[in-house]
Amino acid sequence: MRVDVLHGPNLNLLGEREPALYGHETLAGIDGHLVAIGKELSCEVRTFQSNHEGALIDYLHATRQLTDAYILNPAGYTHTSVALRDAVIAVAKPSIEVHLSNTEAREAFRHKSLLADVVMGRIQGLGAQGYEWALRALVAHLRTKRQA
Numbered sequence: 001m002r003v004d005v006l007h008g009p010n011l012n013l014l015g016e017r018e019p020a021l022y023g024h025e026t027l028a029g030i031d032g033h034l035v036a037i038g039k040e041l042s043c044e045v046r047t048f049q050s051n052h053e054g055a056l057i058d059y060l061h062a063t064r065q066l067t068d069a070y071i072l073n074p075a076g077y078t079h080t081s082v083a084l085r086d087a088v089i090a091v092a093k094p095s096i097e098v099h100l101s102n103t104e105a106r107e108a109f110r111h112k113s114l115l116a117d118v119v120m121g122r123i124q125g126l127g128a129q130g131y132e133w134a135l136r137a138l139v140a141h142l143r144t145k146r147q148a
């Protein structure tokens, strides 16, 4: 079983970027934790960050036959990218959208997610922990599917 985690623009600066909103944990810390939890769950976790819309789309295309599911935090592209939405539909894998902050409690332009209706579920406002819950939920989902 494999789950791929995609982080969008500016998330490489986690730890120093607006810590009141996004917390003090670095992206390397979050990714390392997910890989460790994955090991406990017998699930390979691969992580990828890019500041470029096309690179995120290319990553989805390149991994679509290698992975079972995605955790997606497209950051600013959540609210703008029709192309990323189309790619998520195209790869047709169970996906969970994660946001560190509660986007609904922020500026109006962050209330709209172009992924909201094409992902399995969404977790936001729980900080870095949200990624772990997403991983646990996807592993449970994939296991249930395999048993059926």
Ligand code: DQA
Pocket (backbone or CB within 6 Å): 009, 010, 011, 073, 074, 075, 076, 077, 078, 098, 099, 100, 101, 102, 103, 110
């Ligand atoms: C974010 C929320 C987005 O609105 C913002 O553009 C980000 C981070 C989050 O994780 O809270 O860069 O995706």
